[in-house]
Amino acid sequence: MRYNQAMSLSQQQVEHIAALARLELSAEELDRFRRQLAAILDHFQQLQSLEIPAEVLSADHPEEGMTLRPDELCPGLALDALMRNAPESERRQFKIPPVFE
Amino acid sequence: MTELIQLSLQQMRRGLLAGDFSSQELTRAYLERVERLEPHLNAFITLAPELALRQARAADERLAEIRRQGGEAPPLLGVPIAIKDVLAVRDLPCTAGSRILETFVPPYNATAVERVLEAGAVVLGKTNTDEFAMGSSTENSAYEVTRNPWNLERVPGGSSGGSAAAVAARMAPLALGTDTGGSVRQPAAFCGVTGLKPTYGRVSRFGLFAYASSLDTVGALARSAEEVAGIYNALHGHDRRDATSLKHPREEVVLKNEDLRGLRVGIVAEHFQHDLQPEVARALQVAVQQLETLGAKVLDVQLPHTRYAVPVYYIIAPAEASANLARYDGVRYGPRQPAETLPAVYARTRGKLFGREVKRRIMLGTFALSAGYQEAYYGKAQKVRRLIQQDFVRAFEKVDLIAAPVTPTTAFPIGAHRGDPLSMYLEDIFTLPANLAGLPAIAFPVGVDDQNLPVGMQLIAPALHEDRLLQAAHSYQQATSWHQRTPDPELL
Numbered sequence: 001m002r003y004n005q006a007m008s009l010s011q012q013q014v015e016h017i018a019a020l021a022r023l024e025l026s027a028e029e030l031d032r033f034r035r036q037l038a039a040i041l042d043h044f045q046q047l048q049s050l051e052i053p054a055e056v057l058s059a060d061h062p063e064e065g066m067t068l069r070p071d072e073l074c075p076g077l078a079l080d081a082l083m084r085n086a087p088e089s090e091r092r093q094f095k096i097p098p099v100f101e
Numbered sequence: 102m103t104e105l106i107q108l109s110l111q112q113m114r115r116g117l118l119a120g121d122f123s124s125q126e127l128t129r130a131y132l133e134r135v136e137r138l139e140p141h142l143n144a145f146i147t148l149a150p151e152l153a154l155r156q157a158r159a160a161d162e163r164l165a166e167i168r169r170q171g172g173e174a175p176p177l178l179g180v181p182i183a184i185k186d187v188l189a190v191r192d193l194p195c196t197a198g199s200r201i202l203e204t205f206v207p208p209y210n211a212t213a214v215e216r217v218l219e220a221g222a223v224v225l226g227k228t229n230t231d232e233f234a235m236g237s238s239t240e241n242s243a244y245e246v247t248r249n250p251w252n253l254e255r256v257p258g259g260s261s262g263g264s265a266a267a268v269a270a271r272m273a274p275l276a277l278g279t280d281t282g283g284s285v286r287q288p289a290a291f292c293g294v295t296g297l298k299p300t301y302g303r304v305s306r307f308g309l310f311a312y313a314s315s316l317d318t319v320g321a322l323a324r325s326a327e328e329v330a331g332i333y334n335a336l337h338g339h340d341r342r343d344a345t346s347l348k349h350p351r352e353e354v355v356l357k358n359e360d361l362r363g364l365r366v367g368i369v370a371e372h373f374q375h376d377l378q379p380e381v382a383r384a385l386q387v388a389v390q391q392l393e394t395l396g397a398k399v400l401d402v403q404l405p406h407t408r409y410a411v412p413v414y415y416i417i418a419p420a421e422a423s424a425n426l427a428r429y430d431g432v433r434y435g436p437r438q439p440a441e442t443l444p445a446v447y448a449r450t451r452g453k454l455f456g457r458e459v460k461r462r463i464m465l466g467t468f469a470l471s472a473g474y475q476e477a478y479y480g481k482a483q484k485v486r487r488l489i490q491q492d493f494v495r496a497f498e499k500v501d502l503i504a505a506p507v508t509p510t511t512a513f514p515i516g517a518h519r520g521d522p523l524s525m526y527l528e529d530i531f532t533l534p535a536n537l538a539g540l541p542a543i544a545f546p547v548g549v550d551d552q553n554l555p556v557g558m559q560l561i562a563p564a565l566h567e568d569r570l571l572q573a574a575h576s577y578q579q580a581t582s583w584h585q586r587t588p589d590p591e592l593l
Contacts, residue, residue, distance in 0.1 A: 021451075026462070046412060087204075
């Protein structure tokens with residue numbers, strides 16, 4: 001990563017991000033997001049100039065560890081109620097286009 | 102029945118218990134008000150008059166039984182409430198303001214909803230929100246633009262804009278909202294109502310459609326701190342269905358009629374050097390003087406790293422959103438955009454049915470987590486987040502509460518930030534730090550600008566000190582009347 005210069009994103013980079021995010025975007029959207037993301041990332045450069053002492057921990061390591069709940073059987077949601085929201089289903093299963101030929 | 106909609110939670114409770122009016126009368130008065138004002142304000146996505154009247158009837162039966170045989174009435178019995186449309190209410194559509202959930206009807210209640218129902222509340226409907234709570238104006242809703250009851254050309258704030266507008270216009274006495282980066286406090290400030298963001302983990306998020314899991318909280322809005330305390334008392338407490346829910350025991354908040362003697366309130370000089378609208382700065386200065394008049398001691402504190410809150414938040418929240426929103430793929434719920442292959446179904450459904458801001462944040466978050474950039478963006482942001490948390494720890498060694506602006510300006514015109522997302526993000530500078538540090542904060546009205554639009558102030562407390570926040574806001578409201586102002590009846 002190079003810092004301290006205006007951020008720019010290539011068309012190819014934006015297409016790559018959209019593919020990773022599983023978003024089908026129009027050419028107009030790709031171009032708009034390329035410009036907007038570059039402006040936003042530019043603003044974010046101010047973080048890079050901030051010196052952080054080595055002992056500072058990342059905030060995504062909680063000081064008190066998370067606990068798992070006991071592995072006990074408990075009632076869940078009724079299958080029929082869940083399937084009512086499916087865009088396509090058959091025999092109480094979600095239906096999707098074929099994955100294997 | 103107009104007078105019924107002016108009653109506070111405490112007055113409604115007394116009236117209901119005494120039998121002066123029924124929950125059905127109260128609910129009908131609100132439903133009539135909603136019917137009249139909704140075409141002008143668009144505060145709701147889904148109205149639930151049948152459900153509301155059914156619940157009101159049940160509340161009336163329970164009230165009659167209590168009057169006959171005695172016993173304790175649950176705290177919100179028979180009182181209407183509006184629910185932000187990112188919280189699941191069983192059998193009511195829940196859209197999260199998005200086309201991708203247009204057809205979704207949850208078969209379960211969010212814990213927060215379950216708790217207000219157990220407390221006896223009556224659900225009026227689901228309020229408008231920025232899509233997946235991503236926004237500061239409610240303009241990012243896929244359904245409609247909610248208008249600010251104080252000026253219909255202005256935004257109500259966001260993302261809980263529907264809830265704030267509904268409370269301000271007396272379309273609901275109470276409302277639930279959510280606050281990930283200010284989404285309860287900022288619309289509360291723009292609409293002149295009181296809004297509480299609890300400590301991270303204090304209120305269960307089970308059944309809240311996740312946006313940014315390390316920041317999301319469920320909060321409450323009403324006209325006064327006393328009413329907000331009533332909702333908070335029903336909401337908080339451990340829930341095994343949310344792994345981040347705190348085990349800390351429930352603590353009923355009981356407000357007293359007392360002044361603020363002995364309370365140390367910190368202010369940050371930099372906040373007032375920030376580009377504040379002059380009337381906002383003036384109203385805040387007067388409000389801080391009022392806290393002093395009530396006996397509080399005002400001290401200077403420093404929060405040096407909070408000036409990085411915008412980049413830190415707008416890296417971490419979109420990164421988490423990009424993962425959380427992966428579940429919306431057109432397979433299990435919501436409408437589907439047909440395509441030949443499964444990956445094409447995902448991409449087309451998401452591309453067509455997510456709105457602009459959601460796609461922008463997913464793109465931003467995906468970039469911040471992508472190979473080669475993760476350490477520079479996400480990693481760095483998490484370290485600066487830790488520095489912001491430490492700033493607060495240090496400040497709270499000196500003071501009990503911190504007073505701060507909620508927003509740099511009063512409610513801005515609809516469309517003011519169109520096409521310029523960064524300018525909208527920068528408006529969140531004062532609300533983001535409490536989320537990044539996981540702290541409770543409250544916003545309430547303390548003045549008006551030259552166009553009669555409300556100005557809000559924010560108080561931030563150390564973790565788990567919601568009682569201190571609510572008491573300070575209550576003491577302020579006992580001595581002032583900003584929270585009792587209502588929008589121009591001519592307009593509505």
